[in-house]
C-alpha cells in the first residue's frame with residue numbers, strides 16, 4: 025500500500041539499512057526504516073491518514089514515525105549529510121537515494137530495496153554491500169567517516185562481533201588512524217558510555233570487549249581499566265553464567281550487560297568506582313551493583329563457610345540478582361547455594377508478626393526484630409514446621 029501511495033505521489037520509496045542487511049542474512053529485524061525520494065513528512069502524513077495510523081513528526085530531523093497496529097515505520101526524506109566538525113550533529117539537505125546511502129557508515133548498511141510496485145523488491149546496491157555481506161567484511165564508505173562520527177568505531181566493533189566479520193583492510197587502517205588521532209576524546213561521556221552499553225547489550229559482548237582491548241579503547245573509559253588473563257577468564261565465565269541462568273526452569277529476570285560491566289570494573293577501588301560513576305553519570309542502581317562487586321570476595325568467603333540454610337540466607341539477603349550471578353562468575357562451585365537461595369530460601373516467609381507478640385502480652389521494643397529474625401532462622405533451618 026505504501027508503495028502504491030508513493031507511485032501516486034510520484035515518489036520513489038525504499039526500505040533501507042539494518043532491515044535489508046538482515047533480510048539478506050536471513051535474520052529477523054523489525055526496524056523498518058523507509059526513505060522517500062520526495063517529501064518524506066508529507067508522505068508519512070498521507071500514509072498515516074490512509075492506513076489510520078498514529079503519526080509523530082520530528083521536523084528538526086525531517087523524519088516521521090507512522091505507528092500502525094502491529095508495525096512502526098520510520099520515514100525520512102533521502103538526504104545528504106555534512107558534519108561541520110568532528111562528532112557534531114550533521115547538517116542535512118535533501119538528496120538522491122544514492123546520496124542517502126552514501127552518508128551511511130558501512131557498505132553492508134548502505135543497501136536499499138525499492139517498494140514502488142513497478143520495481144518492487146529490487147535491491148539497490150551502489151557500493152557492493154551484498155558482496156561485502158557475503159564475504160563477511162565491514163567496509164567503511166568514506167575516508168573521513170570516523171572523523172565525522174567517531175561512534176562509528178563502536179558500530180564497527182558491534183557488527184564485527186555480532187556477525188563474526190573482519191574489517192576490510194583499508195577500514196582497519198582508518199579505524200587505527202582515527203583512534204591514534206584521539207577522535208574518541210571528542211565524544212561526550214554520556215555518548216561514550218552509551219556506546220559501551222550498546223556493545224555489551226549486543227549479541228556477542230565478549231568479542232566486542234576483545235575488540236575494545238585490541239584497539240586500546242578501554243583507556244577512554246578509565247585509566248584503571250586494565251585487561252589481563254584474569255579478566256579474559258572472568259568474561260568467559262560471564263557467558264557461561266548467563267547461559268546457566270537462562271536455562272533455569274524458574275524464570276530469572278536479570279540484565280546481562282551489567283554482569284559484563286561489573287566484570288570489567290571488579291578490580292576497582294572505591295575511589296575509582298566513585299570517579300567512574302561520576303564521569304559517566306551512572307544511576308544509583310548501576311553504581312550499587314558495581315560497588316557490590318568490590319565486596320564480592322568477602323561475600324564469597326562467608327557463603328563458603330555457610331552451612332545452615334539460615335546462614336546462606338543471611339549472607340545473600342538483599343543482594344540483587346546480578347550480584348548473585350556475579351558471585352558465580354567469580355566462583356562457579358557455589359551454584360548449589362545460589363540455586364538454593366533463589367529457588368527456596370528467598371521465598372520463605374514467617375507468619376508471626378510483631379502484633380502477635382504484643383497480643384501475648386509483651387511490651388513492644390527493638391528486641392522484637394531479633395525475635396522475628398530467630399523465628400525466621402528456625403524456619404529456614406527446618407526447625408519449625410513449615411507446613412501450613
Ligand code: ATP
Nearest residue numbers: 040041042043055057127128129133134173175176
Ligand atoms: P542494529 O541492528 O544494531 O539496530 P542498524 O544498522 O539497524 O543496527 P540503526 O541504528 O537502527 O542500526 O540504524 C539504521 C541505519 O542507519 C543503519 O543501517 C545505517 O545505514 C544508518 N546509520 C545508523 N547510525 C549511523 C551512523 N552513526 N553513521 C552512519 N550511518 C548510520
